Amino acid sequence: MADLYSLHFFNGKIYHNGEKVNTIEQIIQACIEQSGSRFDLWVQFLRSIEVKNIVELGVYKGDFASILLEKCHSIEKYYMIDPWRHLDNWNKPANTSDSTFDQFLLETQSKTDFAAEKRIILRGKTTEVVERIPDGELDFAYIDGDHTLKGISIDLIRLYPKIKLGGWIGGDDFCKSIWQHNVTFEPTLVFPFAVYFAEAVGAQIYALPHSQFLIKKQSSDSFSFIDLTDNYSDTSLGSQLDISRMKSGEKPIFRKRHWLARIMKSR
């Protein structure tokens, strides 16, 4: 069957439509050009870096894991971190009952049984299980767990030592607005926190299509934020909150709460 992906590897070099690709930015751009979804994007990228050891943090029903394991043949170890249980203090739509999470774990196992010898299931929250991965073990981590400010800070800070120099951290839900869901849920802070984190550790960070981000771990201090989507010009938080009220000495409230309050009033 024809390979639908346009990046090809020959003698340790990467070719895109027959042309040799050199810089990391060219590789990322070539991956983006050919990707209609986040799944395609990461398959292309992980094939281009010939990923070996990987962790997915937040696995849910195993859809992402099964695609990567099927399409990225260089993978040797695939760590899966997820509590697969109801979390009392995680106010996000994906939080469900213990019994449903038990089913999701079974579903994950059955979808990835074809690669059971590569799979290491670590059932627990990041803080409960991450130390079972040795420091410097990973070529790539995909963060897609608790996307709140608490969650993304814990995940980036605790995973960073696990990545080898020259390795990568990618992630989902790098949303331009912190109000990813209905305002009854906790806001999503992957953006801008991941950008602040990259600056703190002196790493390059890329904004990618499909609300994805990518951080490169390097030895030199080389922070830059490379927005390949032209979506994230403002990395401050103030613009997403109602600071006009703060300036006039009133208590700040969230913009979407104005909107919600109007709906409630009109009922």
Ligand SMILES: C[S@@+](CC[C@H](N)C(=O)[O-])C[C@H]1O[C@@H](n2cnc3c(N)ncnc32)[C@H](O)[C@@H]1O
């Ligand atoms: C959006 S889903 C992951 C989707 C999956 N990566 C995919 O692409 O198919 C989020 C997952 O994060 C897990 N999660 C929530 N809080 C977590 C934490 N503190 N540590 C690890 N995983 C967590 C949830 O149990 C849930 O399964």
